[in-house]
Amino acid sequence: MRFTSQTSSDGVTEQFFTLGEIPGVLWTPEDARGARPLILLGHGGGQHKTAPGNVSRARRYAAAGFAVVAIDAPAHGDRPKDEGFDRIVAELRAGMAAGENPGALVAGMHSYLAGQAVADWQAVLTAVQRLDRVGAGPVGYCGMSMGCGLGIPLIAAEPRIRAAVLGLLGVQGLAEDAARITVPVQFLLQWDDQMVRRDQGLALFDALASAHKTLHANPGKHGDVPSFEEDNSLRFFTRHLS
């Protein structure tokens, strides 16, 4: 793990790093020492580790005492381009322009990336928890849309993750992994999501095997999650990881 820059402001330290080929960012409380809860923060499709929503959420969590780490997903952000992925994205755009329901194409895109994404997260989790200021505290995962599509296989495979905030995605391609998830989940659904059919989103919530899962649905489109849900997510992680 190689740190390439470090800045601190408003009580939060932000460090860019690479781990092998994986570019990432770690946020911790300034002067943090000792083990603390860690949140793995997955970004949406076409976004990257420092998308504005990611950064504001990460800084907020770090100010509350958490460590937060984000990485670029395969074929995103500072990662190399990938012809197979570009082809899938082109098909997805063409399908949506033609008025197709994008569920199957989105699921295919996530499935194409998931194997690498899961391996990346597992390596980053191991490396970050070796740092003194992070340590081997309880771990949560937070990701919407593609962050949910890559997070569900990760959580199904990774026993170190003990709670998750997921959502903005349908069940296609994810039912089997969802049925292996038993940790507490807070699941966000946008009632008028133009990318995710309502019944498919409800079916993904339904497919999670967690005894403690809670669905929050709000009016609006894919990108319109109300800001009070950020408070709810932080409270959820505080309840389950502190």
Added chain:
Amino acid sequence: MRFTSQTSSDGVTEQFFTLGEIPGVLWTPEDARGARPLILLGHGGGQHKTAPGNVSRARRYAAAGFAVVAIDAPAHGDRPKDEGFDRIVAELRAGMAAGENPGALVAGMHSYLAGQAVADWQAVLTAVQRLDRVGAGPVGYCGMSMGCGLGIPLIAAEPRIRAAVLGLLGVQGLAEDAARITVPVQFLLQWDDQMVRRDQGLALFDALASAHKTLHANPGKHGDVPSFEEDNSLRFFTRHLS
């Protein structure tokens, strides 16, 4: 409005009253003076104004600075028996024992009570807001199951109510009133509700015309709403009425 008893403990004053034929309870912060947000608290079918869930919620809200008032619904608690209502309840029980979906029978029961219940709440709201320690602050309504079935016609008819926590009920008989509700609503749904079909509960949330509405769904049966939803309700009212 005639007060019949008053006790105070843990910083909360509890006063029983009658307003005409309506028996009620008012909770306020001990030594409260001046206007404050007021919550109208509706109880479930077969329950009454001091059902344990009502009292714990009311005391919690009063400790947070709210005034809270609960009344016995028509044909409930200390109200006189009603042969028409008893007949409806007997039909409901027989239908459920025969494995029928109770939605239509429940809707009929609520419809039988709603006219009187709405008039009762309007009279109580007027009377309670005349008290110095309550005053004409913002008003919310909280009711699940039958409390939702009587609350929806009330909120549709009553412009003084500015936010509501509702749920545990399906859309049957309520679509028109729900479509007249535009205030913020937090709506609770139990994912495995044996009394309310999931699609009917989702359809009631869908029918609300509120731009600010949020659905919270949790696993479990009709009576299994997790206790953290009480915190969520209090935060919702604090956000919209303070």
